[in-house]
Amino acid sequence: MKQPKPAGTQARAQTAQSTTQTATLAEIAREAGVSAPTVSKVLNGRADVAPATRTRVEALLREYGYRRRRAEATRSPLIDLVFHELESAWAMEVIRGVETVAREAGLSVVLSESAGRLTPGRTWADQVAARRPHGVVLVLSDLDASQRALLTSRSIPFVVMDPAGDPGDDVPSIGATNWQGGLAATRHLIELGHRRIGAISGPSRMMCSRARVDGYRAALETAGLPVDPELIKAGDFHHEAGYRLGLELLRRPDRPTAVFAGNDLQALGLYEAARELGLRVPEDLSVVGFDDLPVARWVGPPLTTVRQPLMEMAEAAARLVLDLGREEQTSTATRVELATSLEVRSSTAAPRG
């Protein structure tokens, strides 16, 4: 592992490379009324700085847009991977993708969960600053402005995978073609002859949920079918929501003959609701999921679903963040969407009668 250079060497490197930034660091120290080593301690995430001092220094670092020189920022052989929540095989595919790229690069993966909050906690940001990873991959999780500034000031690059919200044009992100997936799933049902098609979606604050439902709407509209808002139910991405919202849809007197679920877990919840009501899949109800988790092939009947290449997306996110770390310039705006594809199995069929 790299060790900080002795002070003499560092001073020479500073003069040669960027006099402006040395001035900025000194300026920040002066303006904060502290010594330059104290500013360094804050940058290194050291615990031995008074909270008030740290807050003042952080605010000034942000204000001046201070960015640590690459050469000075020694890195640990780590990639940080942050989840909104660690649940389901979905997360496992993502972990495997990041782990694969990390191993190739001789790095280890540090895993965190922002635990239901959509932005990771303050402590997390401090820990990241202290351990100085090669980069951060955020999954369904956004950074707030001050956390973003904190990573930027330490020259720690980050990439958002499948953003929950709108990550902003300046944030590099990797997603999937969610809209296209919703379109393909619904067109498949229309082509089978379904006319009343319901949708169960994920949380509407997540852009991926919105895009899927918009694709569903576009398929109905371009086929000249009415969009009935009563047939669109939003919940979280868990099995339980699919079950509960599935019961709501299937208990209606004018129940849909097919449902496009927001993800595979919701689709499995919907299977359970159908079983409970004595409806058979696909004879009485066609079901399409989203994700193509391994379990989609194993359930009875095997689930027709929109494949999202989660492992490949995670690999792409990890590669991108390492690429960003290698370049001096980290402001390259990048938004990549990998293609989804419909996997037709046995949960969809023509409606009866």
Place this chain on the structure above:
Amino acid sequence: MKQPKPAGTQARAQTAQSTTQTATLAEIAREAGVSAPTVSKVLNGRADVAPATRTRVEALLREYGYRRRRAEATRSPLIDLVFHELESAWAMEVIRGVETVAREAGLSVVLSESAGRLTPGRTWADQVAARRPHGVVLVLSDLDASQRALLTSRSIPFVVMDPAGDPGDDVPSIGATNWQGGLAATRHLIELGHRRIGAISGPSRMMCSRARVDGYRAALETAGLPVDPELIKAGDFHHEAGYRLGLELLRRPDRPTAVFAGNDLQALGLYEAARELGLRVPEDLSVVGFDDLPVARWVGPPLTTVRQPLMEMAEAAARLVLDLGREEQTSTATRVELATSLEVRSSTAAPRG
């Protein structure tokens, strides 16, 4: 984070605590023909030591049973979690358990995969030595003697969860009552009236697989039923093995009326084999799994299975490794087995006719 104490304090602590150990470090340096700082560099996992020197020093550290003093070993706020392979919802439950304990303790989790090898690679051990985590939790993965010595010499405690092999009496480990689980699953089938009961097991080099099958045998023997070795098939723990070995069992003219599968994924593979042969679960075939992954409740029919408290086991392993790190003595032999329990759902019924 702890900071190394200034030299004066450290020297006093050494005199008070263990003069022998100071002598040992110097002795190792002398015997290796290097300086004491070089021995320190090896202990810290620094890259700037010639490979031959490092090997010589490591061998001497091992030979002398050198153990770094706790006070000297500054720690990063990390726990290492090492998997044999990162697959299935099984691993996710374990990750969630370790992550929960880590978060409570203000630590982050570093995830590695030993990728099919049963002991993590040399590079991994070096990286662990360099990043100095609070402890290491190994899942279905053993350390070889030199890796164990390496962690011990740095005072990095480790715990093995659900050991693949025999971890040895001196290695703290957390497991589940696999034998009891196999017994309970098979007794349940016998009580339903089954007489020809097959078993699909995991790899026989893994102690957990052996224990489950031994429990199955004990149930048959204590019920006065013959154990037919033809009805016991071993494979890996994946869905595919359950499918393939399931076909072998179910194509026999004297096919079993019930099968105890080595885990839930194998049970789902067995479901698929039964479907392919036109056999209904549970009417034509009763199936019991092992683990109780979330998916066991979601498949059709919901799977009767032996619940292994994976999250709790992972939490216990993480707590144990942190406890070991807090004490001066790390040689406390500990082997804990958490209880399994049978969850009866809809995949088991009395045999027909």
